[in-house]
Amino acid sequence: MIELSDIHRDFQVGDQKVHALDGVSLTIGAGEYLSIMGPSGSGKSTLLNLIGLLDRPTSGVYRLDGQDVTALSDRQQAEVRNQRIGFVFQAFHLVPRLTAAENVELPLILAGVPPVQRGQRVEQALAAMSLSDRSRHKPEQLSGGQRQRVAIARATVMQPTVLMADEPTGNLDHKSGQDVVRILEQLSSNGITLIVVTHDGEIGRRARRQLHMLDGRLESDSGTGNA
Amino acid sequence: MEHRRAIDQIALPDCSKPRNPGENCGLVMFFRDFLHLTIDSLTAHRLRTFLTTLGIAVGIAAVVLLTSIGEGLRQFMLSEFTQFGTNLVAINPGRATTAGTSMGIFGTERPLTIEDAEALKRLPYVRAVVPFVQGNAEVEAGNRHRRTTIFGAGTQLPEAFSMAVGLGHFLPDDNPVTPRAFAVLGSKMRHELFGKANPLGQRITISGSRYRVIGVMESKGTVLGFDLDDTVYIPAARALSLFNRDSLFEIDVLYDEQTPVDRVVQGINRTLEERHGREDFTITTQQQMLDVLGSILNVLTVSVAAIGGISLLVGAIGIVTIMTIAVNERSSEIGLLRALGARQSQVLGLFLGEAVAVAAIGGLSGLVLGMGTAWLLHLALPALPVHTPLSYVVMAEVIAVTIGLVAGVLPARRAAQLDPVEALRAE
Numbered sequence: 001m002i003e004l005s006d007i008h009r010d011f012q013v014g015d016q017k018v019h020a021l022d023g024v025s026l027t028i029g030a031g032e033y034l035s036i037m038g039p040s041g042s043g044k045s046t047l048l049n050l051i052g053l054l055d056r057p058t059s060g061v062y063r064l065d066g067q068d069v070t071a072l073s074d075r076q077q078a079e080v081r082n083q084r085i086g087f088v089f090q091a092f093h094l095v096p097r098l099t100a101a102e103n104v105e106l107p108l109i110l111a112g113v114p115p116v117q118r119g120q121r122v123e124q125a126l127a128a129m130s131l132s133d134r135s136r137h138k139p140e141q142l143s144g145g146q147r148q149r150v151a152i153a154r155a156t157v158m159q160p161t162v163l164m165a166d167e168p169t170g171n172l173d174h175k176s177g178q179d180v181v182r183i184l185e186q187l188s189s190n191g192i193t194l195i196v197v198t199h200d201g202e203i204g205r206r207a208r209r210q211l212h213m214l215d216g217r218l219e220s221d222s223g224t225g226n227a
Numbered sequence: 228m229e230h231r232r233a234i235d236q237i238a239l240p241d242c243s244k245p246r247n248p249g250e251n252c253g254l255v256m257f258f259r260d261f262l263h264l265t266i267d268s269l270t271a272h273r274l275r276t277f278l279t280t281l282g283i284a285v286g287i288a289a290v291v292l293l294t295s296i297g298e299g300l301r302q303f304m305l306s307e308f309t310q311f312g313t314n315l316v317a318i319n320p321g322r323a324t325t326a327g328t329s330m331g332i333f334g335t336e337r338p339l340t341i342e343d344a345e346a347l348k349r350l351p352y353v354r355a356v357v358p359f360v361q362g363n364a365e366v367e368a369g370n371r372h373r374r375t376t377i378f379g380a381g382t383q384l385p386e387a388f389s390m391a392v393g394l395g396h397f398l399p400d401d402n403p404v405t406p407r408a409f410a411v412l413g414s415k416m417r418h419e420l421f422g423k424a425n426p427l428g429q430r431i432t433i434s435g436s437r438y439r440v441i442g443v444m445e446s447k448g449t450v451l452g453f454d455l456d457d458t459v460y461i462p463a464a465r466a467l468s469l470f471n472r473d474s475l476f477e478i479d480v481l482y483d484e485q486t487p488v489d490r491v492v493q494g495i496n497r498t499l500e501e502r503h504g505r506e507d508f509t510i511t512t513q514q515q516m517l518d519v520l521g522s523i524l525n526v527l528t529v530s531v532a533a534i535g536g537i538s539l540l541v542g543a544i545g546i547v548t549i550m551t552i553a554v555n556e557r558s559s560e561i562g563l564l565r566a567l568g569a570r571q572s573q574v575l576g577l578f579l580g581e582a583v584a585v586a587a588i589g590g591l592s593g594l595v596l597g598m599g600t601a602w603l604l605h606l607a608l609p610a611l612p613v614h615t616p617l618s619y620v621v622m623a624e625v626i627a628v629t630i631g632l633v634a635g636v637l638p639a640r641r642a643a644q645l646d647p648v649e650a651l652r653a654e
Contacts, residue, residue, distance in 0.1 A: 054566060054647045075570050082568020093563040097271040107567045109260045
């Protein structure tokens with residue numbers, strides 16, 4: 001479902017060219033649970049951003065469900081992100097002035113879903129994260145674990161096929177981190193394609209397929225571990 | 228083109244199919260949601276929003292107040308001038324409008340006479356001709372004396388200047404060269420000389436000559452500082468001999484409104500040139516006077532509006548500043564919205580919407596503030612004419628919204644063009 005072939009991504013830093021991704025080829029099947037590990041600067045976040053259509057490769061082809069998505073316009077890429085890709089960030093990225101429910105509602109608003117249909121979907125997404133009683137709370141009134149669960153509810157409310165998690169436990173204590181990982185794995189076993197970027201080996205090793213990156217290249221790939 | 232169609236399928240919403248009522252086509256936000264998000268972010272920084280709004284409000288209030296005063300003055304001046312009607316032409320002796328030296332220096336210019344006025348009456352489109360002489364003289368009635376303005380005028384003066392006679396009649400249509408000694412009083416003059424008594428048929432003496440009072444004008448009030456009620460009207464021929472003059476001050480011609488003013492001027496020119504042998508007189512149309520006056524007053528209104536505009540400019544700079552700060556502060560939020568599927572145009576719209584909302588609210592408050600101040604000013608100084616036309620109100624609000632758009636467009640574009648990855652990294 002995700003096919004990357006010979007992806008390069010160069011950044012200009014001063015007068016030096018940095019190869020953040022240096023010829024990455026990768027195929028990820030639907031429903032896979034995959035972790036990308038490596039030291040900081042190895043290109044794992046760049047890879048995640050590329051797969052999530054937040055960034056465009058300098059060269060190479062990225063096909064999503066057989067279609068070349070690197071050639072899409074901004075508007076088309078935005079719609080793909082909105083409909084098919086969910087993001088979970090290390091820093092949660094909740095809008096502080098909006099309540100938990102309003103944060104979860106954002107992707108639906110951007111998609112132009114009518115208000116009558118939104119309430120129910122937001123409620124369901126929050127209930128799935130056991131946060132029904134926190135829907136009227138602002139992010140500042142929630143614990144770290146609760147905030148990340150709101151973020152996951154927001155990432156899944158559009159029922160995407162791919163969930164991208166960038167260091168999802170990085171800002172959490174051990175126990176909350178464990179909860180979040182369990183929730184992500186639950187989603188994975190329901191069929192979502194889960195891609196976790198982490199430098200935490202303990203979390204990375206739980207994935208059925210593990211990638212290691214170094215200097216913009218794939219160092220090792222434990223192979224397609226279809227469930 | 229299998230490949231092309233596949234892209235269209237995922238990326239472009241199908242808007243051709245009928246949808247449920249209220250459902251949107253593709254990534255189009257509902258206006259209510261747009262408004263909600265905009266107001267949310269404005270109320271998150273109440274003080275900041277208030278101060279930025281105030282900047283625009285003060286600017287709009289200044290523009291509205293100053294133009295109200297300017298427009299009030301303009302209308303006041305114009306109404307002072309047009310109360311005598313607009314289809315008037317004035318003829319004065321001497322050539323004043325051509326370049327070069329006046330021929331009057333050599334004393335060759337002919338006087339404007341009563342006979343000239345009579346000749347003009349024969350023009351077909353002329354409705355009234357008023358020969359006009361003015362001077363000061365001592366007026367006596369019984370044992371009362373008063374020095375006042377004497378108007379030597381023609382019998383058609385009430386018609387030409389739309390003035391009404393309150394009592395009796397105006398000067399009769401006598402032989403214009405040898406009229407009878409009749410006088411008509413201004414309302415104030417009548418009061419000064421006769422009090423409540425009936426002045427009709429009474430005799431008065433003007434500089435030693437005796438006149439009989441046959442009418443009293445209705446009160447006309449003060450026009451540009453000149454009291455029209457404190458006057459006596461006598462026949463122009465008698466005024467000429469009273470003041471020992473051979474030329475009229477002016478001949479006023481009232482013409483048919485349907486006749487183009489150019490034709491009237493041409494006709495007068497031809498008639499008088501035939502009589503004088505050359506053009507030794509000046510014709511001024513009321514329209515010319517109004518045009519000159521109007522353009523001067525317009526410049527006045529525009530320049531006070533420009534002064535108000537400076538404060539509006541400062542308000543606009545305030546919006547640019549605040550929106551630039553907001554874009555910087557909310558980088559990560561912008562990145563998040565992009566990750567959640569917001570298009571560049573949606574981000575642009577949200578930030579532009581905030582700028583426009585601030586400017587529009589500021590504009591409305593400014594209108595209320597400006598009109599309120601104008602009204603208070605009118606209460607405090609009733610002599611100062613203040614007028615706020617509706618078109619100015621609408622224009623001020625349109626200007627405010629436009630300022631919001633212009634001031635918001637740079638920061639909003641910056642927001643829309645942020646690299647989502649960079650934006651997400653910002654904290």
